Amino acid sequence: VPVAVVFAPRSVPEDLPRPLPFGDVQEMEISVNCERSPCPSLPCPTTAQEEAALDAVSAREADAALHLLQDTSSGSLTVYVVPEISSLLPQGIGVYVGKHRSALVRARGGLAALRTRLQQLTQVMSFTASSITAALSDRLPDGQLGPDARRHLKSSLGTDVCPSPDAVNRYVQPVLDKLSLVANFSVDSQILYYAVLGVTPRFDKESSSFLLSTHSLPHVINPVEARLGEHCSSAASLYPVLNFLLYVPERSHSPLYIQDKDGAPVSTNAFHSPRWGGIMVYNVEAPASPQASLPLHVDVDMVRVMEVFLAQLRLLFGLSREELPAEFLLESPGNEGLADWELDRLLWAHTVENIATVSTTLTSLAQLLDKIGNIVIKDDVASEVYRAVASAQSAMAKLTTGHLHLAFQASKEAVTSSERAFFDPSLLHLLYFPDDQKFAIYIPLFLPMAVPILLSLAKIVRETRQHKKEPTKMD
Amino acid sequence: FQDQAEQFFRSGHTNNWAVLVCTSRFWFNYRHVANTLSVYRSVKRSDSHIVLMLADDMACNPRNPKPATVFSHKNMELNVYGDDVEVDYRSYEVTVENFLRVLTGRIPPSTPRSKRLLSDDRSNILIYMTGHGGNGFLKFQDSEEITNVELADAFEQMWQKRRYNELLFIIDTCQGASMYERFYSPNIMALASSQVGEDSLSHQPDLGIGVHLMDRYTFYVLEFLEEIHPASQTNMNDLFQVCPKSLCVSTPGHRTDLFQRDPQNVLITDFFGSVRKVEITTETISLDHDLAGFASK
Numbered sequence: 001v002p003v004a005v006v007f008a009p010r011s012v013p014e015d016l017p018r019p020l021p022f023g024d025v026q027e028m029e030i031s032v033n034c035e036r037s038p039c040p041s042l043p044c045p046t047t048a049q050e051e052a053a054l055d056a057v058s059a060r061e062a063d064a065a066l067h068l069l070q071d072t073s074s075g076s077l078t079v080y081v082v083p084e085i086s087s088l089l090p091q092g093i094g095v096y097v098g099k100h101r102s103a104l105v106r107a108r109g110g111l112a113a114l115r116t117r118l119q120q121l122t123q124v125m126s127f128t129a130s131s132i133t134a135a136l137s138d139r140l141p142d143g144q145l146g147p148d149a150r151r152h153l154k155s156s157l158g159t160d161v162c163p164s165p166d167a168v169n170r171y172v173q174p175v176l177d178k179l180s181l182v183a184n185f186s187v188d189s190q191i192l193y194y195a196v197l198g199v200t201p202r203f204d205k206e207s208s209s210f211l212l213s214t215h216s217l218p219h220v221i222n223p224v225e226a227r228l229g230e231h232c233s234s235a236a237s238l239y240p241v242l243n244f245l246l247y248v249p250e251r252s253h254s255p256l257y258i259q260d261k262d263g264a265p266v267s268t269n270a271f272h273s274p275r276w277g278g279i280m281v282y283n284v285e286a287p288a289s290p291q292a293s294l295p296l297h298v299d300v301d302m303v304r305v306m307e308v309f310l311a312q313l314r315l316l317f318g319l320s321r322e323e324l325p326a327e328f329l330l331e332s333p334g335n336e337g338l339a340d341w342e343l344d345r346l347l348w349a350h351t352v353e354n355i356a357t358v359s360t361t362l363t364s365l366a367q368l369l370d371k372i373g374n375i376v377i378k379d380d381v382a383s384e385v386y387r388a389v390a391s392a393q394s395a396m397a398k399l400t401t402g403h404l405h406l407a408f409q410a411s412k413e414a415v416t417s418s419e420r421a422f423f424d425p426s427l428l429h430l431l432y433f434p435d436d437q438k439f440a441i442y443i444p445l446f447l448p449m450a451v452p453i454l455l456s457l458a459k460i461v462r463e464t465r466q467h468k469k470e471p472t473k474m475d
Numbered sequence: 476f477q478d479q480a481e482q483f484f485r486s487g488h489t490n491n492w493a494v495l496v497c498t499s500r501f502w503f504n505y506r507h508v509a510n511t512l513s514v515y516r517s518v519k520r521s522d523s524h525i526v527l528m529l530a531d532d533m534a535c536n537p538r539n540p541k542p543a544t545v546f547s548h549k550n551m552e553l554n555v556y557g558d559d560v561e562v563d564y565r566s567y568e569v570t571v572e573n574f575l576r577v578l579t580g581r582i583p584p585s586t587p588r589s590k591r592l593l594s595d596d597r598s599n600i601l602i603y604m605t606g607h608g609g610n611g612f613l614k615f616q617d618s619e620e621i622t623n624v625e626l627a628d629a630f631e632q633m634w635q636k637r638r639y640n641e642l643l644f645i646i647d648t649c650q651g652a653s654m655y656e657r658f659y660s661p662n663i664m665a666l667a668s669s670q671v672g673e674d675s676l677s678h679q680p681d682l683g684i685g686v687h688l689m690d691r692y693t694f695y696v697l698e699f700l701e702e703i704h705p706a707s708q709t710n711m712n713d714l715f716q717v718c719p720k721s722l723c724v725s726t727p728g729h730r731t732d733l734f735q736r737d738p739q740n741v742l743i744t745d746f747f748g749s750v751r752k753v754e755i756t757t758e759t760i761s762l763d764h765d766l767a768g769f770a771s772k
Contacts, residue, residue, distance in 0.1 A: 217753045219705050260755050270756040275489045275597065278756060312756050364635035422636065425576070425583050437622075 209265075210249070210256045212281075217258070217271050220279065243277035244309045255283040270308045278312035280305060347408045351399060354411035358392045361418040381424050388417035488599040488640045491746065492524040492592060496574060498606030498615045500530035500566075505686040506677050508533045509547040510605045510647060510693040512555040517700045518601065518747060519559075526577055526592055528564040530616065540684060547689050547697075549681045563590050571621045578629045580638060596637035601645070601746045605693065608648030610671055611656075627657040634660040641734070643746045647692045649674040652728040664711065664734045664741070668692030668718075669725035676724050691723045703743050711738040 212220075249256040257265040258281060272278035282305065362385065369377070391414035398407035495518070497511035508529055515527055533545050534556045545556040564573055576582050577592050594600055606613060612620040633639055644665040646654050651667030658665065668675040668690070677687035678694045695718040703709060715729050715738070731738050 214753075214755065215706070258755065266755050268756050271753045272756050273489070273753045275595075280756075308756060315756070361636070364632075367635070368632070423579075423581050425581050427581060 211259045211265070212256065213259045214261050244312065245277070245279045246305055247279055247281050249281060249283065256281050257283075268308050268311075270312065272312040272315060274316070277316070278309060280308050344404060347404050351395060351404070351408045351411045354408075354415045355392055355395055355399075358388055358411070358414045358418045361422050362388060365418075365422050378424070378426055381421050381426070384417045384421035384424075388414045388421060391417060487597065488745065489597040490524065490594075490599075491601070492526075492594045492598050493518050493601040493603070494526045494528075494577060494592060496528045496569070496602075496604045496606075497530065498569065498604065498613060500532055500616050502533070502536050502538045503686055504606070505533055505545070505684070506679075506689050507605045509545055509555060509689050511603065512545055512560065513547045513689070513697050514603050514693065515560065516555055516557070517697055524593075525561075526563050526590070527561065528569045528574065528577075529562050530569055531562050531565040538685075546681075546684070547679075547694075549679050549688060551683075561589065567616070569616060571615050571619050571625075574615075574621070575625065575629050579632045580636065592638070594638050597640050598638070599641045599643070599746050600639045601643045603645045603647075604654075605647040605690065608646070608650055608654065610650050610653045613646075613648060613654060623654045623657040626654060627659055630658060630663060631660045634662075641736075641741075641745070645696070647675060647690050651675065652730075655730050658730070658733060661733055662735055663730075664738070665730040666714070667728045668723070670728050673725040692718050692725070692727060695722060700743075700747060703747060705744060707742070707744060709743045711741040711743065714743060 258269055258271060260266050268280070269282070270278055270280035365385070391410045395407045395410035395414060398404075398410060495511050495515055497507045499507045508531075511527070511529060515525065518525060533539065534543050541551075543556065544554040547553065547555050564577075577590070580592065582591055592600075604613060606615070608614060611624075612622045614620050630642065633642075639662070641662045642664070644655060644658075644663060646666070647668040648654075650669060650671050650673065652670045655663075655665035655667060669692075676691050677689065678691040679688040680686075681688050696714070699714065699717045711731075715727075718727050720726050734741075
């Protein structure tokens with residue numbers, strides 16, 4: 001991860017030696033494999049423009065201004081060190097992480113403290129040892145996985161997102177555009193009338209509302225999914241589908257709240273299921289007069305709904321907020337749904353995952369060829385394999401130099417090629433012709449024919465031998 | 476809340492799939508179709524990821540005195556052919572090649588989604604096969620057969636490509652135990668209706684339709700499954716006790732040595748009821764409210 005550290009004026013005490021001994025490469029050896037992450041840190045003083053930006057009133061504005069000035073290539077980080085007395089950062093907060101790829105660090109303590117801060121910051125903003133091991137999850141025994149690994153969608157080449165009801169472009173599209181680097185998305189929506197929950201909520205007298213407890217939530221999804229069928233998870237798409245449902249309860253069951261395990265109603269009134277999607281319950285005000293004419297026009301507050309759905313989308317993609325070290329402040333990502341550095345995190349993990357997948361796929365293909373000797377590999381399958389290997393190698397090379405974007409593209413190509421090679425339909429025909437079946441087929445044919453042939457051959461041999469002996473005898 | 480999440484994820488799977496195969500055709504093999512359709516109903520109650528392969532020549536067979544129906548019980552209470560049976564591979568499409576293609580995923584690109592097994596490494600798959608079998612093979616449609624070696628190799632390829640988390644293999648044929656002898660991939664549990672050298676017997680002869688309606692092993696397994704509801708805690712050891720020799724005449728067998736978890740801890744609903752793992756959403760992100768003013772019905 002290329003990290004650039006910039007010192008604002010007055011942030012460094014005068015008695016530090018120059019040049020600052022920051023130019024060391026930090027290599028973190030992660031125990032599973034030997035992934036090296038060089039973090040060269042090049043300290044440099046601020047330029048005049050950056051100074052002006054850092055003089056801004058609040059951290060958020062400074063971040064916005066700095067974004068325009070810096071090198072925003074994928075995968076890199078810029079850290080600005082501001083003086084201890086600076087008013088940019090609120091009290092008690094030592095580090096501020098912005099929406100794009102920069103962070104502000106308050107200079108406090110000596111050089112060593114700053115170095116640990118930087119290390120923490122790099123871990124938060126790019127990757128940690130545990131996230132890399134999670135990406136390599138199919139190599140590890142089960143005990144080491146955290147719950148996060150099971151929750152997120154394995155990297156795939158395309159995804160369908162099905163929110164309902166319509167009118168989502170404003171909110172969902174910006175997030176999907178940002179994520180379009182990772183995968184291709186297509187969005188569909190649908191309205192289902194008379195949908196049934198499948199679980200009966202309990203009526204709670206104290207709050208005069210209906211409650212769904214956590215135990216009953218897992219059983220809600222199936223009946224609903226069966227109805228969703230045709231449109232979203234239909235024959236057209238082969239990619240994994242994420243469903244986001246908004247459930248408006250019927251009047252006899254309103255208002256409906258979801259209860260967490262302590263019995264308190266959940267603030268978001270929503271839950272999600274890993275690799276599937278999320279459901280939110282939206283309670284509609286009962287009409288004032290019972291004689292109001294039906295059907296009732298309902299205005300759904302899309303902002304509230306989309307806030308929850310986008311949060312669920314982030315979780316389903318593995319972008320959860322892990323434990324932050326103390327005194328860190330994260331800027332909320334706003335309308336785009338995720339910050340640039342979060343996208344980088346996703347890309348790091350997915351690149352590693354892709355490369356691992358390519359290596360397991362090609363290894364198993366090779367093992368298959370070893371076991372069954374008489375398979376014929378067609379030329380196009382062979383060329384896919386070569387392409388997969390070349391792309392995987394270039395992805396690894398680019399990872400070590402830190403070019404994240406190119407590394408990710410290369411890893412995606414490698415996965416596509418290796419999947420195409422492994423799942424080629426032509427590989428099936430010649431796989432299943434075991435040796436014992438060959439014997440079983442040919443022996444009944446050849447054995448009866450072979451008996452008279454062998455016997456007459458033996459007879460011929462005997463006769464020629466006798467013939468050879470006789471002339472000598474007669475003489 | 477983290478330990479709650481740990482508990483939910485005990486089995487490690489997030490979705491369920493089923494592949495149900497009936498390998499016989501012709502009228503006198505009515506019971507195999509009825510077996511498969513009854514298992515289909517019992518799984519479909521809770522799941523929609525099912526690949527069903529049937530010869531499908533029973534309901535509209537000219538010899539069927541009650542056309543458009545397939546019954547599995549002589550009381551004729553339940554028509555298992557019903558209204559919402561989706562047969563994915565029918566008639567002559569039920570071949571060994573297609574079955575292996577479904578399992579390994581080597582499908583021509585033009586195949587529709589309903590005919591594919593789109594499982595991933597977090598899927599628990601149930602595979603149920605029924606028909607006529609022998610020692611080490613299973614007959615497909617009276618014209619070809621699949622051997623236990625091929626089946627074991629197909630499962631190994633599924634494991635290599637991480638197409639399943641755990642796999643439950645149930646087979647109801649004569650000498651069914653021979654079909655799971657050769658498995659060598661991890662996380663497979665297998666049940667069979669009879670041991671090598673024994674025949675599986677049928678049940679429920681019906682004089683009105685003129686054929687046997689079900690096989691014994693499947694009949695008792697389905698009775699057992701009727702009592703499973705989505706929140707049930709019954710485990711696999713109970714399933715192994717189903718259909719003892721006194722009822723089934725043959726000796727059902729099972730194999731669990733390849734399975735990593737103890738069968739005591741494996742819930743029936745891990746395979747037969749699609750109980751999704753859910754988590755409460757506790758975070759939201761804040762959006763700019765200037766973009767509000769967008770209402771919909």
